[in-house]
Amino acid sequence: MVTGDPATTYLTRHRPDVAVVGGGPIGWAVAWRCATRGMRVVVHDPAPGSGASHVAAGMLAPVAEAYFGERELTGLLTESAGRWPGFAAALTEATGTDIGYRTEGTLMVGLTADDLAEARRLWAYQQGLGLPVTPLRPSQLREREPALAPRVRGGALAATDHQVDPRRLVPALRLAAEQAGAVLVAEPVRRLSDITAGVTVVAAGCGAAALTGLPVRPVKGQVLRLRAPDGGPPGFRHVIRGYADGAHVYLVPRDSGEVVVGATVEERSDLDISAGAVLRLLRAAVDLLPEIAEYDLVETLAGLRPGTPDNAPILGPLPGHPDVIIAAGHHRHGIVLTPVTADLITELIIGGGSADPLLAPFRPDRFADLPDVVGAAAAGSTSQPATEG
Amino acid sequence: MVTGDPATTYLTRHRPDVAVVGGGPIGWAVAWRCATRGMRVVVHDPAPGSGASHVAAGMLAPVAEAYFGERELTGLLTESAGRWPGFAAALTEATGTDIGYRTEGTLMVGLTADDLAEARRLWAYQQGLGLPVTPLRPSQLREREPALAPRVRGGALAATDHQVDPRRLVPALRLAAEQAGAVLVAEPVRRLSDITAGVTVVAAGCGAAALTGLPVRPVKGQVLRLRAPDGGPPGFRHVIRGYADGAHVYLVPRDSGEVVVGATVEERSDLDISAGAVLRLLRAAVDLLPEIAEYDLVETLAGLRPGTPDNAPILGPLPGHPDVIIAAGHHRHGIVLTPVTADLITELIIGGGSADPLLAPFRPDRFADLPDVVGAAAAGSTSQPATEG
Numbered sequence: 001m002v003t004g005d006p007a008t009t010y011l012t013r014h015r016p017d018v019a020v021v022g023g024g025p026i027g028w029a030v031a032w033r034c035a036t037r038g039m040r041v042v043v044h045d046p047a048p049g050s051g052a053s054h055v056a057a058g059m060l061a062p063v064a065e066a067y068f069g070e071r072e073l074t075g076l077l078t079e080s081a082g083r084w085p086g087f088a089a090a091l092t093e094a095t096g097t098d099i100g101y102r103t104e105g106t107l108m109v110g111l112t113a114d115d116l117a118e119a120r121r122l123w124a125y126q127q128g129l130g131l132p133v134t135p136l137r138p139s140q141l142r143e144r145e146p147a148l149a150p151r152v153r154g155g156a157l158a159a160t161d162h163q164v165d166p167r168r169l170v171p172a173l174r175l176a177a178e179q180a181g182a183v184l185v186a187e188p189v190r191r192l193s194d195i196t197a198g199v200t201v202v203a204a205g206c207g208a209a210a211l212t213g214l215p216v217r218p219v220k221g222q223v224l225r226l227r228a229p230d231g232g233p234p235g236f237r238h239v240i241r242g243y244a245d246g247a248h249v250y251l252v253p254r255d256s257g258e259v260v261v262g263a264t265v266e267e268r269s270d271l272d273i274s275a276g277a278v279l280r281l282l283r284a285a286v287d288l289l290p291e292i293a294e295y296d297l298v299e300t301l302a303g304l305r306p307g308t309p310d311n312a313p314i315l316g317p318l319p320g321h322p323d324v325i326i327a328a329g330h331h332r333h334g335i336v337l338t339p340v341t342a343d344l345i346t347e348l349i350i351g352g353g354s355a356d357p358l359l360a361p362f363r364p365d366r367f368a369d370l371p372d373v374v375g376a377a378a379a380g381s382t383s384q385p386a387t388e389g
Numbered sequence: 390m391v392t393g394d395p396a397t398t399y400l401t402r403h404r405p406d407v408a409v410v411g412g413g414p415i416g417w418a419v420a421w422r423c424a425t426r427g428m429r430v431v432v433h434d435p436a437p438g439s440g441a442s443h444v445a446a447g448m449l450a451p452v453a454e455a456y457f458g459e460r461e462l463t464g465l466l467t468e469s470a471g472r473w474p475g476f477a478a479a480l481t482e483a484t485g486t487d488i489g490y491r492t493e494g495t496l497m498v499g500l501t502a503d504d505l506a507e508a509r510r511l512w513a514y515q516q517g518l519g520l521p522v523t524p525l526r527p528s529q530l531r532e533r534e535p536a537l538a539p540r541v542r543g544g545a546l547a548a549t550d551h552q553v554d555p556r557r558l559v560p561a562l563r564l565a566a567e568q569a570g571a572v573l574v575a576e577p578v579r580r581l582s583d584i585t586a587g588v589t590v591v592a593a594g595c596g597a598a599a600l601t602g603l604p605v606r607p608v609k610g611q612v613l614r615l616r617a618p619d620g621g622p623p624g625f626r627h628v629i630r631g632y633a634d635g636a637h638v639y640l641v642p643r644d645s646g647e648v649v650v651g652a653t654v655e656e657r658s659d660l661d662i663s664a665g666a667v668l669r670l671l672r673a674a675v676d677l678l679p680e681i682a683e684y685d686l687v688e689t690l691a692g693l694r695p696g697t698p699d700n701a702p703i704l705g706p707l708p709g710h711p712d713v714i715i716a717a718g719h720h721r722h723g724i725v726l727t728p729v730t731a732d733l734i735t736e737l738i739i740g741g742g743s744a745d746p747l748l749a750p751f752r753p754d755r756f757a758d759l760p761d762v763v764g765a766a767a768a769g770s771t772s773q774p775a776t777e778g
Contacts, residue, residue, distance in 0.1 A: 297664045
């Protein structure tokens, strides 16, 4: 480390109460919550906000993303989405920043009869969980969104599925955390044993695997960013999620004119943009909303979601290391899960390890036979460098 | 101008014989030819090689591009394509540079029966002009290019339609010209009357309009650059040009693994990349060559071709200004027309205005009632700044 650097000086003078590894939305939100509770907090990240959140669309969609076989995850998503209005309001009040939080709701649509049949099965499952899914006739769909293609056969409204702009959210969270006293150390963490702090929170996304031995794997997603022509806003207001000839696509409109179109889900870890993925996303988007063809294509980008074996996040103490708390593996759900993660992890730290029952299904010890990467590294053996998210 | 700059010093000491406005392929080729004939040459361009040639695919395709109603242009394209082997050899010998000149030929294909019917009418026209178009059965097509989609209904070979890499060509031409003594002045030219030289050659692409009053208009083209996966070469060797469900597309494979996919032809002058254009190009490309879906999309770019009212270039003296020679308006054909343009313009300068009969159909004076932009500017009135190509 460079002597004289303010963060280093801070670390030398004050052993932090909490060290957060990873300056993405989860990391900064934990840092913000902990700092406002009076803890001394440092955040370690060589490039804050440059991970999965930079690529993410920012859908807050516990209803539309309630999939078969993920009931416990759906519960956590719903809980966190319920905390989003207060979280957004508090963040905007603390920072004066517009984070692009919008509440027009989400339209789920099917292009063909086959697409609609597939979608309806999922909507029935979601309604069976008591989630607010309102089927709409084509005429009702078009009343809400006249820009939808006339071919669209049917849809449903998830009125409580909202959105936020992750590229505004993360800087706002960082600002809030720093205003509350958190300090950034813009350097990579190679081993957790290098950190001196009361508690270490691992919010390093895919980087958590190398740091902890937990089964977090990169899941590639390719995403497009378009811009409505002539500097205007997009010609639709809802988040649109749909099936179009078997392809799944979402479109997230922003006040700025930006539309995020995503996303592939690929079990690979490169960041290449493939012609086929761009073709499939654009084709599905234009099939559902023909005006998209007139939009500018301004960005093609791939990111790596931190996936886990059961698609659910890993939240809680690392087995054998009660002072290491994991807040990682959020997969497709990092943005929606930010409030509940920050709240529960902060309470866990304050409570000295006494956990909210909400955390029970997501504890790290559900993955048996972990290698003790932290202990081995502390004992002096080598470990792989970790990339933080 | 900055005093002490070598180019400025050169200009102060030696009045050039030839000033070329525009450092694209035409400008540098003229400069090279003139410099090797002993003339003192300067080339004016603030950003050489950054115009249409940076976007161009580099097809040398007088046969495939022989369209109805363009017989005189087809003659010039054929003449220039015939000069390309010698031109490429001389350039490679002069510079030691690989310019990506490839002679595998061009396959013209039709995806559907409708596409094939449309293509066959054009091939019949081309054969009627005596051009070498060889119809191929689907089995013959697939023998030549096994990567073609099984759906492709038929095709034809234009064995003499070759390719070159414009991004290698222009630096090689510049190197050859500079080795022969040509000097770059990397500043924009606002008025031709600011130039002191025996002869001024306007090779400024779209910029020729503002400098001369000639009817050169920007015609937008959007082009994609892909890369074959895993660092290998593309899975096909010929240039592929085809119709796919009514959409026209070409694919140009390079040894480096690059594939250029183009191009839109749009009567507009912005450089935005539109979602619809990318979708149509990718869909047509993947329809013809399915493996393209696996390629990386590495660049989306738009350029402006210098179009003219009859789609043919403007070559020869500017009416009323025998010391101003135009070599502009090459539209889609700048790369293939580079050798013949350089030869004819150089001979015109050496011959003191005595023109090769080949130039007759392309003289600037075919456009009547030109405003005298050059004379007016010299007389002190203001003019718009020109962007060189």
